[in-house]
Amino acid sequence: MNGGQRYGAPRAPASTCRDGVGRRRFVQSGLWLAASTGSLAQSVLARVAPPAYSVDDVLAAITSPARASDRVRVELPERVEDGAVVPVTVTADLEDVRALYVLTDMNPMPIAAHFRLAAGVAPRIAVRIKLAGSGYVYGAAQRSDGLYWAAVATEVIAGGCS
């Protein structure tokens, strides 16, 4: 799988959690909402039916319009030995970015983290996330005129399914 930047058409999730039933058990356990990243994610998830989610639906639910954009850059390794610790950097070459999001299409929860930025904070954030398997990692920048996103594929050898 190449690590090229991707903009455009939606794509089905690449793989399930390495722990087989992890995703289904997680959803059924109700941890799904309890473990969400705050009330915003909960309101987003209320509009997206578990367990199968479409990242494009999630992006549109964060704010619309959600556009693929080459002004957003997502940096992460093309190949990951250990999915438990994957460094990701999201940078937006845009003015007045209010929030940055990191999303994935292979984890139980689509939104890995999000950050609200005050004025004077550069539209760039680096964080380390867990990836359950190979797939796409998305970065999104929110402004008053909508959401701008990009996605990069990564191959994960040992899923960080936790």
Add this chain to the structure above:
Amino acid sequence: MTNPIRIRSRRRDGGVDVVVLMLHPMESGLRTDADGRLIPPHYIVDATVRVNERLVLDARLGIAVSRDPLLQFRLEDAPPGAVIRVHWRDSHGEQQEAEATLA
């Protein structure tokens, strides 16, 4: 006892690059121990960064963030010597805070 929040900053090209390390297990509740029992969830829910008491970053983390979250960001208009304060709250209701002086 190691400070569970470490803050490092470096002034570069008119701004300040900040690195924050927050020691925390970030247990998702999905992992099982050697006996097959689920390890209970325990993870940072949110973290805030203030510079001279002004909120600059409000982070929502969760189970997809790796153990010992490491955040890196850049402040464009923070003066040298400004006080940076990092605070987090986790799923157990525990809180932690640390302060440093910006480069």
